[in-house]
Amino acid sequence: MINHIQPVVSHHYLPFTETGYCSPIISDFLSGRQPLRSFYEYNPVSPDFRKAILAKAAQPLRRDLLTEALYHQYSKVNIGEEVRANIGLLQAANTFTVCTAHQPNIFTGYLYFVYKILQTVKLAQELQQQFPDKHFVPVYYMGSEDADLDELGSIRLDGRTLTWDTDQKGAVGRMHTKGLEEMIGHIADSIGYGPHGAGLLDILRKAYLEHSNIQEATLHLVNELFGCYGLVVLIPDNPVFKRQLIPVMEEELWEQSSQAIVSKTIGKLAEHYKVQANPREINLFYLKDDIRERIVKDGELWKILHTSLTFTGEELKNELHAHPERFSPNVILRGILQETILPNIAFIGGGGEVAYWLELRELFHHHKVPYPVVLLRNSFLWIKQGEYARQHKLGISTTQLFEDTELLVNRFVHEHTNTALVLRDEYAAVEKLYNELEEKAKTIDITLVATVNAERSRALKSIGRLEHKFLKAEKKKFTWQTEQIRQLKQRLFPGNSLQERKENFLPYYAEYGPAFFEYILQALNPVTDQFCVIIEER
Numbered sequence: 167m168i169n170h171i172q173p174v175v176s177h178h179y180l181p182f183t184e185t186g187y188c189s190p191i192i193s194d195f196l197s198g199r200q201p202l203r204s205f206y207e208y209n210p211v212s213p214d215f216r217k218a219i220l221a222k223a224a225q226p227l228r229r230d231l232l233t234e235a236l237y238h239q240y241s242k243v244n245i246g247e248e249v250r251a252n253i254g255l256l257q258a259a260n261t262f263t264v265c266t267a268h269q270p271n272i273f274t275g276y277l278y279f280v281y282k283i284l285q286t287v288k289l290a291q292e293l294q295q296q297f298p299d300k301h302f303v304p305v306y307y308m309g310s311e312d313a314d315l316d317e318l319g320s321i322r323l324d325g326r327t328l329t330w331d332t333d334q335k336g337a338v339g340r341m342h343t344k345g346l347e348e349m350i351g352h353i354a355d356s357i358g359y360g361p362h363g364a365g366l367l368d369i370l371r372k373a374y375l376e377h378s379n380i381q382e383a384t385l386h387l388v389n390e391l392f393g394c395y396g397l398v399v400l401i402p403d404n405p406v407f408k409r410q411l412i413p414v415m416e417e418e419l420w421e422q423s424s425q426a427i428v429s430k431t432i433g434k435l436a437e438h439y440k441v442q443a444n445p446r447e448i449n450l451f452y453l454k455d456d457i458r459e460r461i462v463k464d465g466e467l468w469k470i471l472h473t474s475l476t477f478t479g480e481e482l483k484n485e486l487h488a489h490p491e492r493f494s495p496n497v498i499l500r501g502i503l504q505e506t507i508l509p510n511i512a513f514i515g516g517g518g519e520v521a522y523w524l525e526l527r528e529l530f531h532h533h534k535v536p537y538p539v540v541l542l543r544n545s546f547l548w549i550k551q552g553e554y555a556r557q558h559k560l561g562i563s564t565t566q567l568f569e570d571t572e573l574l575v576n577r578f579v580h581e582h583t584n585t586a587l588v589l590r591d592e593y594a595a596v597e598k599l600y601n602e603l604e605e606k607a608k609t610i611d612i613t614l615v616a617t618v619n620a621e622r623s624r625a626l627k628s629i630g631r632l633e634h635k636f637l638k639a640e641k642k643k644f645t646w647q648t649e650q651i652r653q654l655k656q657r658l659f660p661g662n663s664l665q666e667r668k669e670n671f672l673p674y675y676a677e678y679g680p681a682f683f684e685y686i687l688q689a690l691n692p693v694t695d696q697f698c699v700i701i702e703e704r
Contacts, residue, residue: 198210205435210693210695213541215297263398263510272330275321311403312338313336322669328353350374411503457470501530502529516543520542
């Protein structure tokens with residue numbers, strides 16, 4: 167057994183709005199500013215969870231169907247006592263869930279997949295302390311009916327993209343796992359030598375090579391990684407769950423009420439913000455075998471786009487009642503299904519998810535489904551010991567890391583050069599000279615003032631060009647340091663994006679094992695407007 171010394175880490179927090187990675191709509195959401203405040207129910211930084219609990223307690227729920235379906239779902243995996251106990255608790259009227267949702271990206275996709283789940287776990291723990299007379303279960307709601315394989319079928323590892331080579335169509339969760347052996351081989355080449363690499367690879371092989379489809383493989387993987395926290399995985403691609411949404415789906419198919427309701431909300435939002443998701447006339451897909459296509463109404467018939475399938479009204483109603491699992495809500499109705507089958511009080515999502523939930527409050531009210539507390543997921547930047555040593559040597563503060571790369575480079579050069587690179591005195595001298603010339607021109611011929619000012623503009627531009635050349639020449643003296651700054655920024659913000667939106671959790675887990683999750687949990691504040699930087703100090 168390899169002994170591995172775990173690092174000592176520190177946490178640094180800064181407002182998410184000051185990172186440069188916060189959209190205007192999320193900035194206003196976190197601050198509670200108008201005009202956005204009327205589009206959601208609870209303050210995202212200080213929510214009234216008691217009010218949310220009371221609202222959910224009044225909603226009729228089929229807890230018996232929920233627990234029965236979950237036990238059946240888990241029959242194919244090794245269910246731990248923590249998960250088994252939480253599923254059992256869901257039968258009790260004083261048990262509530264906190265939930266995050268995500269597609270079944272192969273090998274979890276991005277780092278924020280892990281962050282969302284751990285935030286859900288931490289929030290459940292904190293609510294349990296706050297309301298000891300109730301129970302709170304963390305839930306990962308799997309968006310397995312998503313068909314975007316380009317997004318779900320790749321991961322980034324060691325700076326390169328690994329992509330699943332398959333030509334399957336339809337819902338990704340239903341796709342068979344054939345062909346993933348090769349990707350696991352590439353992953354092994356990258357993480358196999360880590361202290362926890364072998365154990366992690368064993369989990370991956372059992373998940374993807376011993377299960378028939380992606381949603382079952384993802385269930386196994388997430389259960390192995392997070393089951394110890396009592397996390398319950400829910401796969402909504404199930405007739406038991408879809409049957410509970412039949413009244414909503416019937417209204418959608420025959421009355422198309424969602425489009426009018428959500429479009430009205432979007433019209434108000436669009437006056438101030440970019441709209442995240444637009445409703446369709448019918449916000450349902452049809453799922454069957456490798457088909458996942460939109461349902462559209464054409465006269466008296468309902469058609470499945472890009473197929474020859476057509477239904478009369480009677481045929482469609484029979485299909486819906488006999489096979490509700492063949493009907494899949496899109497982004498507009500997905501939350502309604504989630505909140506119909508779960509005793510859920512809080513939803514944790516990324517910026518894009520929060521933005522589309524802000525469109526849905528009136529739709530929830532229309533269907534008499536309580537609108538949950540909506541929280542922005544936590545964001546992290548993990549700085550390893552070597553990167554922190556380089557940052558410290560370059561004299562870059564944690565806050566400055568979020569600045570533009572070339573701004574950092576220029577500041578470093580200005581702070582370390584012995585030459586005056588900003589030509590303030592020279593600019594002032596030119597201005598003084600041309601002010602005097604302008605006054606002289608007025609005494610000679612007023613029309614010469616324009617000529618003087620044109621020459622002034624050319625002179626100032628010449629000074630600007632010289633200033634740029636001086637800086638460029640001075641940068642050459644600091645080539646090593648400026649290149650170090652660029653490399654540091656590229657490592658921490660790959661592709662000029664947040665680390666969590668590009669990297670995968672695999673190398674971190676291979677190095678630190680389950681302790682990686684504990685580091686994140688310690689840094690987590692599940693209700694916050696702060697961005698967290700985790701630094702390995704030694």
